[in-house]
Amino acid sequence: MNTVAMPSVHYLVILPEIILTVAAVGLLIASSLVPGRLRSSVGTGVTVIASACVVVDCVFQWVDISRHGPSTTMAHVIIEDGFSVVAISVLAVSLGLSALVADGWLCRERIEGVELHVLVLASAAGAIMMAQANDLVVIFLGLEIMSIGLYVLAAFDRRSARSGEAAMKYFLLGGFSSAIFVYGIALVYGATGTTQLGQLAGFLSANVLRSQGLLLAGTALLLVGFAFKVAAVPFHVWSPDVYEGSPTPIVGFMAAIVKVGAFAAVLRVLASGLFTQQDGWRPMVFALAALSMLVGAGMATVQRNVKRMLAYSSISHAGFVLLALWAASPRGTAAALYYLATYALLVVGSFAVVTVVSADGHEDLTSYRGLARRRPLLACSFTVLLVAQAGVPFTTGFLAKLGVIESAVEHLGWPGVALGVIAMVATAVSGYFYLRVVVLTYAAPLDASPAAATASTLATSRPRARLAALGSGILVEDTRDGELVDHAEVYGAAPANGETAVPLATAVAIAVCVVPTVVLGVWAGPLVELTTRATMLFHP
Amino acid sequence: MAIVDQYLPILGMLVLGALFASASFVASSVLAPHRKPTESKLAPYECGIVPELESPPRFPVRFYLVAMIFVIFDIEIVFLYPFAVEFKALGGFGVVEIGLFSVVVFATLLFLVAEGALSWGPVKRLTKAMPSRTSDSTIARITPRPTDRAA
Numbered sequence: 001m002n003t004v005a006m007p008s009v010h011y012l013v014i015l016p017e018i019i020l021t022v023a024a025v026g027l028l029i030a031s032s033l034v035p036g037r038l039r040s041s042v043g044t045g046v047t048v049i050a051s052a053c054v055v056v057d058c059v060f061q062w063v064d065i066s067r068h069g070p071s072t073t074m075a076h077v078i079i080e081d082g083f084s085v086v087a088i089s090v091l092a093v094s095l096g097l098s099a100l101v102a103d104g105w106l107c108r109e110r111i112e113g114v115e116l117h118v119l120v121l122a123s124a125a126g127a128i129m130m131a132q133a134n135d136l137v138v139i140f141l142g143l144e145i146m147s148i149g150l151y152v153l154a155a156f157d158r159r160s161a162r163s164g165e166a167a168m169k170y171f172l173l174g175g176f177s178s179a180i181f182v183y184g185i186a187l188v189y190g191a192t193g194t195t196q197l198g199q200l201a202g203f204l205s206a207n208v209l210r211s212q213g214l215l216l217a218g219t220a221l222l223l224v225g226f227a228f229k230v231a232a233v234p235f236h237v238w239s240p241d242v243y244e245g246s247p248t249p250i251v252g253f254m255a256a257i258v259k260v261g262a263f264a265a266v267l268r269v270l271a272s273g274l275f276t277q278q279d280g281w282r283p284m285v286f287a288l289a290a291l292s293m294l295v296g297a298g299m300a301t302v303q304r305n306v307k308r309m310l311a312y313s314s315i316s317h318a319g320f321v322l323l324a325l326w327a328a329s330p331r332g333t334a335a336a337l338y339y340l341a342t343y344a345l346l347v348v349g350s351f352a353v354v355t356v357v358s359a360d361g362h363e364d365l366t367s368y369r370g371l372a373r374r375r376p377l378l379a380c381s382f383t384v385l386l387v388a389q390a391g392v393p394f395t396t397g398f399l400a401k402l403g404v405i406e407s408a409v410e411h412l413g414w415p416g417v418a419l420g421v422i423a424m425v426a427t428a429v430s431g432y433f434y435l436r437v438v439v440l441t442y443a444a445p446l447d448a449s450p451a452a453a454t455a456s457t458l459a460t461s462r463p464r465a466r467l468a469a470l471g472s473g474i475l476v477e478d479t480r481d482g483e484l485v486d487h488a489e490v491y492g493a494a495p496a497n498g499e500t501a502v503p504l505a506t507a508v509a510i511a512v513c514v515v516p517t518v519v520l521g522v523w524a525g526p527l528v529e530l531t532t533r534a535t536m537l538f539h540p
Numbered sequence: 541m542a543i544v545d546q547y548l549p550i551l552g553m554l555v556l557g558a559l560f561a562s563a564s565f566v567a568s569s570v571l572a573p574h575r576k577p578t579e580s581k582l583a584p585y586e587c588g589i590v591p592e593l594e595s596p597p598r599f600p601v602r603f604y605l606v607a608m609i610f611v612i613f614d615i616e617i618v619f620l621y622p623f624a625v626e627f628k629a630l631g632g633f634g635v636v637e638i639g640l641f642s643v644v645v646f647a648t649l650l651f652l653v654a655e656g657a658l659s660w661g662p663v664k665r666l667t668k669a670m671p672s673r674t675s676d677s678t679i680a681r682i683t684p685r686p687t688d689r690a691a
Binding site (some may be wrong): 003006021025028031032033511 | 618628629630631633634643644647648650651653654
């Protein structure tokens, strides 16, 4: 009788996945057994509590790591280090905030049930698995758990054909990229005889491969798989369409979770497992980073749809994180982690604002004209979020961009400087399209200006002109009334004056995104220190 | 060389499979009678009014649902079978793990039942937002009562 040797399990480390999975399955069982349909607010409550529990678990893990140093568990396939803990807490915070944003959306669209929350919880569990995986196969498992939930979430708005189209595109291209990724794993395994990152690094530092071809091809395919997930140019084509079609609160979640999870995994694979193969993968990352920054920023300037614009902007952000990956230094890893932490908040917050403002389905940039008069606080929040994404000083976005550019320029020689210059150019270009929206937000509303002009003409002009002006004034009033009728018809829940109502949960989420962006941008110490310390605790 | 030997049976199976498939096609083309059917033979009905159009086919699209539901049980078996073979070696830890796995799988089944995905019969509607649904009715749905059959 042979007994299978069971690996020891450090439950504190895998508690985040356990919490989220138990919450998801529990919600599923509860929704099947209660009379009628479980209210979606129950789902939101459970999701927020679960993500709070994960954050608390992260604190305990941090204490554990500070005492005993980074470690691995479950036959070395799961890792516990400072980097993974910070990444997990960022993921958990994004999950909680997205659930709050989705709550308002579900109420507005009158979608009952907790399916959205079950899927969101499962996806986040997959992303967390990626963040702490130390084995290519476990990374793949996490990637699939995360993606399968997201494919369904992209199609969640069943009344919208665009949502279905987005889900189909995402599903087909995502499945394709997963297949490429698995093939990459197979080739790396073929070249080195292991899929575990620690053993991989050990093997590659102890042996010299006679021919690099197999490992290089494997690395390239792994990078392609990751680049698809994080939407790096030239593997980005799906992202604007999917972002445009999917329900807006889901897009914020998707953008935050996928980027943080996939970048955490790719940083670990390249900077830890394949560290000795830098000469092989750094040129590829160079090309991905340069193209993503330039194409992302360039294409964002010509977008009319706010969701497409934010999609291209997030492609550009992916380029900046790749810049830090290219640096392949502890400083680069810290910069990437800082960038991801700030980016997750910014993107969730931005899409939360879009969820509220584009409630009527108008995602055109012109619908943001005059937002500051209708909703001063909302406009102010949006301004902060966009300005931070542009990288303006006294926001976290500035420090994030500064960090990644510094880490790249640290490498003396032309590639680092070239990437630094490209990043500067991309930042300058992105300033244009972010500020364009900000200016539009504070511009006078289009329909108000003719009315104002009419009023002033009425006061000063002769009777005949006055009559004409009066006529035009009536016309203006008519069109406005027409618009209002439309609003009222389509969205019974919206207040009759056509203003966008901000649900309390969404308002809380936006506030949680905006306040740290400013506070940590001015009082920079804590987060920078945290990410640097987290990287010092990076498992070798 | 040892690795190639190890995978030789798989190659053999592939060749056998390809041979069998092509042999069936060849055999049917050789052995089948080569009479060309007349036009009336090809018509849906050999007597009566000649149809002008293809009649629209009607079939329930529940097969995909069945296929998806099947995957749940399929995956469970995929994991249960090796567990059963290595039951003693895996010990108590294995029992707990497979128990947890079964709970998750049965939760999905429970969800399907509650959503009405397994309610076959004349009423082809998912019972969404059914206010009269209780935990009793979800459980009772598995064993049809006489009243259900009547409806």
